[in-house]
Amino acid sequence: MRRSFARSCSLVAVAAVVATVAAAAPPPHGASPGPPGQAVPPVPPKESVATGHGGAVASVDRDASAAGLEVLRRGGNAADAAVATAAALGVTEPYSSGIGGGGYFVHYDARSGQVRTVDGRETAPLAADRDLFLEDGEPLSFDEAVNSGLSVGTPGTPATWDAALRAWGSRPLADLLEPAEKLAREGFTVDDNFRDQTASNEERFADFPDTAELFLPDGELPVVGSTLKNPDLADTYRRMADKGVRDFYRGPVARDIVRTVNAPRVDPDADRTVRPGELSLRDLRRYATKQQRPSHTRYRGLDIHSMAPSSSGGTTVGEALNILESTGELSSSDETAYRHRSIEASRIAFADRGRWVGDPAHERVPTRQLLSQRFADSRACLLDDDAALTSPLAPGNPYDPQDCDRGTGTPVPSGPEGVSTTHLTTSDRWGNVVAYTLTIESTGGSAMTVPGRGFLLNNELTDFNFEPVNPEVHDPNLPGPGKRPRSSMAPTIVLERGSPVLAVGSPGGATIITTVLQLLTGVLDRGQSLPEAINAPRASQRDTPRTDLEPELWDSPVRVELEALGHEFSRSASIGRATGIQRLPGGKWLAAAEKTRGGGGSAMMVHPDRR
Template identity: 35%
Template sequence: MKTVRWALHAALSSVLLLSPLLSSNAQAAQAPDTATAARPPGAAIASAHALATDAGLEILRQGGNAFDAAVAVSSVLSVVEPISSGIGGGGFFLLHDAKTGQDHFIDAREIAPASATPEAYLKPDGSFDRDRAENGPWSAGIPGLPAGLVHLATNHGRLPLKASLAPAIRIAREGFPVYARFAKGYASRRDVMERYKGTRAVFLADGDAPEEGEILRQPDLARTLELLAEQGFDGFYRGPVAKKLLAGVKAEGGRWTAEELAGYRVRERAPLRFEYDGWQIVTSPPPSSGGIALAQMLQMLEPWDLAKLPQAERVHLTVEAMRRAYRDRTFFLGDPDFVKIPVRQLMSRDYAAGQRSTINPRKATPSDLLSGEQTPMEDDETTHFSIIDAEGNRVAATQTVNLLFGSGMVVPGTGVLLNNEMDDFALKPGTPNAFGVMGYAANAPKPGKRMLSSMTPTFMVSQDRVAVLGTPGGSRIITMVLLGILGYADGLDAQAVAALPRFHHQWMPDAIGIERDALPDDVVAALRAMGHTVNSPKEAPAGRRSSDAWGNLQTVEWDRRANVLRGGTDPRNPVGKAAVVNTSPAP
């Protein structure tokens, strides 16, 4: 078996944080070493907020399956994490149905309204209108997450939508304590958010901005979720909620139509799958860019015996694989309903071999020597959760509103905070988006088109183990999932995978980004000697320092030989929770 101990030994030596849940999120059951279990001994859920994890467990106790639990976890995250996701946004759900053995991918990504032409984002002088692209109604795509929840419950769940949405409705009405990341995120976006009447009504209801520890109640959002629970799709996309959404967008100068709302449709797509080092990887197809990029990077790296190389060379090779995959992301990937994508070619081993042949094992390849231009991405403020139930069903789900608190605009009377995913399109070719990066024709907006995403919910399946993983992190999502896959492939457990330090390269800008202390100083120096630019947070000037910690990886695993379930929650996020419980499999 190929190994990747190079990344993991160094990573583990630099992990400074350990989850307080580590001792409670693994449940062992004795089983023979010589056979694999047919079903898990219970269920495991990992999410970015304890209330969401608990909601999923509540639904499992009521007789729901992993898909019902996913509706509960997703909707509660929409209530307690408006900084990251919500029913005004969208997401991807990767599912495995244990009864049929089938994998499914639910695409509930937002779509562009007809009004969102490239010309709509230009100022009178022809320059790009950054404010319109990021804030308020013009920045928002038609939401997809409510339709995704309805589709998930109707086509894959066991319980009525009223049951699986009940925890979110209760928490929206009764409130939850504001946590530090929420309060800090609101403060950073306050000037934008308080432009809008509906946002002020929710977040300034007590007269001042949310503060850590105070209880935030969202009665309008509770009522919107009740209508979704009672009426399904029509409860959001038609009727009173739809009318309020249309009126609220219009009042702030935007243009949506009733036909666009009512015409939104979830897409079920075939997941991508490929082999790596004894594992079958099942992952996200376009409009996610993650699955294709993972296949390219892992297949480029597989022939090297990385464990025998010095750490700097190992990181160098991984970065060079990242560089090439992200270059292809720019030009080939978009919404497959609008763009012809050469999936088979990009994922082929022959293509990976050709890419590998251009890598100098001891010298960086300047990105401008690879034909092409810069690449788009989305924001860090996304969320992910992972579930395995006692029947062996599993869910990997990633959902988002894009920037911190999305567009900043809550539609009055609905509690719905709109996304600002339009900035994920290449609104003006060659013009940097909110993160200083660019896109081109494959990701240009068109009515009804889905914007390119980095969200990469993923399964790993080997003879002995099953893992479910994913993370937020903008364009870094893909490389964080890559490092997580390498961690599992080298034998780490779920919590160790969630805690791994991270490094990243996305082709343009031509630099390696690292978390604080992710790489030793001598390795950073060796990489620079090879020609790499390495951006280290601890070296950045005051006021220009990027985040010391990236992502919020949530993962669960089932060791089928020992019949053990484990959960891992990212220690960078103190309000996350991974939980494992014993449950009785349904007959």
């Protein structure tokens, strides 16, 4: 019999991880200058691990986690805290999230024991068709498409907050926006990561006057340690607090969004050609989230709940897990065998993702069949412990799995995806849990800020394939009127006997799927604590000829051993930026975020253990 997951966690090991992280915390960045002759008080370092009880928040940002934690301390629940944290991230992580984007909200309800989700994915304008990104029959370059009104989908984030609070919240939205409004009005301290992200976008930000005014003060990059304020966003939050989310989709903000998309304001000296979009007020008025059942997979006796389509995250992670389960235990495998199997399971699952997953409102998507153990077993025969597969692979047929489904027809590889996005995880004293991934797509989105409103617009529609990836096979991810582009976001909650034991997620475009897969197998198979799984080096195979490796794996003997099996690799500086929570023995919880990736993350507990 499988031992209890919570019992398998070692409090001693977790305590050691917490102590190590605290001791190794990087020196804080400087705060805003104080009076002459007075020492500048240091900004407290981010703590990437916290243990205790009473509720937790884990995000990429200290200010955002603090906003969610304050809501919990005042009696709010996990859904309330998630919204407050997300709103604050719109201030401090504006290049990855905000009310100009969308996302996916996964919620565990302690009272009913059920997991439900909100699909808040952006939608294409009703005027869009499959030729959205074609000119004279040829696809635009990715850069041309991103920096245009064509890339902007109807934002779904405000509607997601409204839907989540109506279903599970206990506090009004106005209360939950207060910390973020204050943060936007008073400002936050610029750190290295924010400056680096601004620098990587400086050229295109400079071409859009409203974006340059906000994020390139006086035409310069923001200085590390300086305070960046966003009074326009503070006013937008205040308006939403006073008038509700409906006003965002029907009032002056909606009109400003449409005007920005359809007539982008561009510096007259810019060399860039910025194409207008065709977003309408009708598109905003008719936008609606979808509340739906999560994807569901049984793995090692546990229930894995994540996002069903329009995201491919839940189906692709789930299929890969099912393939791994059919190959036997991973707990006793050496590192090379474990990495080989994980890479190959991901490769196969991505081959099937490209052929079958799109927006189920517009496409026939075999969600149940993709997640069936029978289909995974039929595809697992491709996995050879002594040799690597060669990508791209032909997709299998989930509707009619054969004893060994080696795929038929020609491959349907996935198109490019932005690597931005952010993930947060919350829990409360009643046992409710939220895993929430939200985004504006590429870092900096479309680069267009809505004038006077203080937020960037997404470039989410570039997640569509610009043209059929394979003309011989139906492509489920082409643009269409009102259609949601396929996503890779995979906010995930794991249950043991109906109770949550783990919740995780990550940003990173298509690498989200491989990051979440490794987090799950690291904890559930390899016996790692959540901080150990988050800190472990990552690989990402997405049915491409080469697998991406982070430096620690690239420089290890494991790479040489995998290359001997036929694997080919590319070096990647960093993959993902995860957060999560984990149940510990005795009813305690652990919250964890990145220790170093992207400048680290912030984990907080209502009643933390004393160290």
